[in-house]
Amino acid sequence: MNFLKNMGWTVPATLAISSTTAFADVTPEDVWALWQDYLTSSGYEVSADTSTSGNVLIVDNLTLSMDHGEDMGGFSAQMGTMTFSDNKDGTVQIGFADNMPLTMSMTDGEEPLDLSMVVSYIGLDMVASGVPTNQKYDFTADNMKLALTEVVVDGEAVENASFSMDFAGSKGTSSLAIAGDMIETMQAMTSGAITFTGAFSEPGEGSMNVSGNFADTMLSTSASLPITEEPSSDPLAMFYGGMQGTTKFTSGVSTVSLSGQDNDGPFQMDVSAASNALEFDMDSDHIRYDTGAESIAMTMFGGGIPFPLSFEMASTSTNFEMPLSRTETPAPFALGVTFADLSVPEMLWGMIDPTGQLPHDPATVSINIGGTATLFGDLLSEDVMESDDIPGEVNTVTVENLLLRIAGAELTGAGAATLDNTDLTTFDGMPRPEGSLSLKLVGGNKLLDTLVGMGLVPEDQAMGARMMMGLFAIPTGDDQLESTLEINAEGHILANGQRIQ
The missing domain is CATH 2.40.128 (Lipocalin)
Known part of the structure; x- marks a missing residue:
């Protein structure tokens, strides 16, 4: 700012x-x-x-x-x-x-x-x-x-x-x-x-x-700017001439209120957080930003919403990084989103689970993906922006963290793969990956049984889901399933060591 x-x-x-x-x-x-x-x-x-x-x-x-x-x-x-x-x-x-x-x-x-x-x-x-x-x-x-x-x-x-x-x-x-x-x-x-x-x-x-x-x-x-004697109308010339900048911003307690009137009637939204943080840096080689907030609370009503809603969340964060210029060697990229301990009002739970059969614990969604990529040209240059060709290739992908926790069930995972961009035949035009992804599901069967009992999931669909879990996962504890999915150098797909394709 x-x-x-x-x-x-x-x-x-x-x-x-x-x-x-x-x-x-x-x-x-x-x-x-x-x-x-x-x-x-x-x-x-x-x-x-x-x-x-x-x-x-x-x-x-x-x-x-x-x-x-x-x-x-x-x-x-x-x-x-x-x-x-x-x-x-x-x-x-x-x-x-x-x-x-x-x-x-x-x-x-x-x-x-x-x-x-x-x-x-x-x-x-x-x-x-x-x-x-x-x-x-x-x-x-x-x-x-x-x-x-x-x-x-x-x-x-x-x-x-x-x-x-x-x-x-x-x-x-x-x-x-x-x-x-x-x-x-x-x-x-x-x-x-x-x-x-x-x-x-x-x-x-x-x-x-x-x-x-x-x-x-x-x-x-x-910030750093290349010295010029005359102002330039070409921002890209400045950008690729060495311009770079960083920004860091933090705050304590914050509140934002939005209210008004539209065709659906009056509306109101209030958001608060105990702290906020933003980091941003950019130069001709890359762009990166990280955001975060703690102890978030939100209330809203009106504007087509039939009743007041309120949400609370322990924290939220996002991160993003990608290369911008032609790279001789693979450069890092990253994308991550986290919504930690999201609580919704009992009124909303009551519409889905009026008899209280599901655990109403806070939900968490978190995924962080990284890797490396090679760019064939400067991403912001006119030639690349006007071309229909793909401007680069992904070399590696890493799932650093996967977490989904909701209604008493929890799915976690991590993995990595290397992509062979010279092999576009094994997977029908897609670069051939080689690597593995490990997954762990706790409480999945209990959640599925509860959803069937509540009438939210038909029995035949639940049976199909159980068959899929049996094909790709192995039991490792009480209502606990684990699976390691692999793609080997030959392009074979394996689940827990067993070839499935």
Whole structure:
């Protein structure tokens, strides 16, 4: 959530690196010059009116614009006055108006979008130090607020639309440094709480209100950009020129509420969590992200739901990784999803199991898959994106974890396989795998018997399921089945050592 850049004042608190360099002197002109280098290298065309009054450099009418190319539209932002004051001790005080206007215009070749906002500060203190090519920024603010004042779509003002975001007690450090032919930025900041509210309505269509709060937030970012003298309209040239970035975000207790009215009537949804975490990094070689939350609770009603529902979950997480560039050797990929200890209301259980024959214990679903793959070209390049050919091949697949626990039964598994992409005949056009998958099922027969007794599963279908389990699994304990499925080098499929194909 690089909000400072996205909301238009861009550099002051999003440029970053905690540097151990011994800082010397920096002037207002040095700070403004490095900011312009950074913005240009980020792809923006920069224009502004500058003047000097005593020891203060004044930057007025700052405009940032970016052309995304034919049929892709563009972006521009206009900001109010900024000041850079020489403190006479080698540092520079950076100032903004207490209520700074910000306008943003975006086009995508169809409907232009114009946004007008006000960025407000209480108790903002920002000081730059360092040397011309390696600058550090320390900042604190009692309060920062972004308020949307107008939305215009295709020349027409949108009525009944509002949004505001408030940051309480923010502080942090950031820096901007030139390293060879790259500009490096880093940031580390904390905020006591982030709150937001928004509303939207459209006659005849309905209305929506949203609000939320994230307590004890921490954000860190880092990025490297290739230095350019002219802004580029080709983001891929920047991307494959060495651009990279990372983001980490954590928060304490969070709440989000969504309410409104649609054709089915009023609706309401409330979500809360004890903690949240996000990690993201991306460069020309790969993209990766991990998310997680603890102690999640959700309630909802209306909007076509006949009665209120509530859910609780101990934790949830997702992870994703994949290569993006041509690889000489196999590169890792991963995909994982976990929903741990999901509890549903007894009212919902009562609709499925009114006599309470099934265990109503919390359910868990978790799967983590990894492996390696080879890309034949840069995945985001125009040639690959416009081609109908498959851009790569999967070399290995690993089921690192499989867990399904519900209604008293539990299925677990793990396995790995290597794919022979030169053999496309054994499995009719698919690469031939070689490897194994081990599975274990506990409580499966009891669950099946209960479902038959409840009339949810016909007896003939249950018999077919038992025959399949008998074919592929062996008993290893009280209502416990295990199975090892293998595909050998000859392409034979075996279950527990017995060939089945």
